[in-house]
Ligand code: 5GP
C-alpha cells in the first residue's frame with residue numbers, strides 16, 4: 264500500500280484504511296511511504312508495519328502495490344514506479360494519467376478515503392475502530408473539516424456512518440488538531456511578516472526561505488496550513504506559499520475558492536492537483552518564482568473575470 268512522499272491525512276488515512284480492509288479480508292499487508300509517517304500523524308493507529316523502502320519488506324513479497332492519492336507517476340516515487348510491482352492506482356486527482364495496471368480514478372470524490380469506504384461497503388466490512396478512524400482522517404483532511412465545496416451529501420453521510428459506528432469526534436479532533444510545534448509558531452511569525460498581496464489583494468503570497476526554516480528550527484511539516492490561513496484574508500481569491508526546498512528549487516502551493524482555478528496555475532509549472540488546491544515545483548530563485556507564479560495566477564484570475572457570454 265503506497266502513498267506519496269510527505270503524506271497528508273488523505274494519503275496516509277486512505278492507505279491505513281485500505282490496509283485494515285484487506286486485513287479484514289484475510290490478506291497480508293504492508294504500508295509503504297518513502298518518507299515514512301509525518302510527526303503530525305504519529306497518533307494514527309496503523310493496521311500493519313509501515314516501511315520506507317522495499318528492502319525493509321524482507322521475506323514479504325507483494326503481489327500488488329496499491330498506490331493511493333498519487334496524481335501522477337512522479338508522486339508515486341522512483342522506487343515503486345521503477346519496481347516490477349503491479350500497480351493499482353486509486354486516486355481522485357484531475358488529470359491522473361492512469362499509470363497503473365489497474366486504474367480507479369474518480370475526480371468527483373472528495374477524498375481517496377471515500378473510495379476506500381465504498382470498497383468496504385462492497386465487501387460488507389463495518390467502518391468501526393481503526394478503519395473508521397483512518398477514513399475519518401482522510402475525509403476531514405481533504406474537505407478542510409467539511410468546509411470546502413467538495414463536502415457533498417455523500418461525504419456527510421459517510422462521516423455520519425463512521426460516527427454512528429463509534430468514532431468519538433471530540434477525542435479524534437483533539438488528537439488530530441493539536442499537533443503544532445513551537446517551531447511552527449516561530450516560522451509562521453517570520454514568514455507572515457513578509458506577506459505580499461497583488462491585484463488589489465486578490466493574490467496573497469508568502470515566501471518561506473531556508474534561512475527562515477533554519478532560524479525557526481522548523482521543518483516543511485511546520486508549513487502545513489499556512490497557505491489555507493492566508494487564503495482567509497478578506498478579498499483574497501488565490502493564496503500562494505513558496506517554500507525554498509533547496510537553493511534554486513521552490514515548492515509552490517496554491518489555494519483558491521470556487522471556480523478560480525489554482526490547478527491551471529500549477530499546471531503552468533508542470534504541477535497539478537485540484538481546482539482549489541494545487542502544487543508544483545519551480546526551478547529558480549525565490550524572487551523569480553514569486554514573479555512567475557503571481558503573473559500566472561493573475562492571468563488565470565483575469566480570464567475568470569471575463570463575462571461568460573459576450
Ligand atoms: P500541497 O500544496 O498541499 O503540497 O498540494 C496541494 C494539492 O496539489 C495536493 O492535492 C497535491 O496532490 C497536489 N500537488 C502538489 N504538488 C504537486 C505536484 O508537483 N504535481 C502534481 N501533479 N500535483 C501536486
Ligand code: MN
Nearest residue numbers: 273332375405
Ligand atoms: Mn487526496
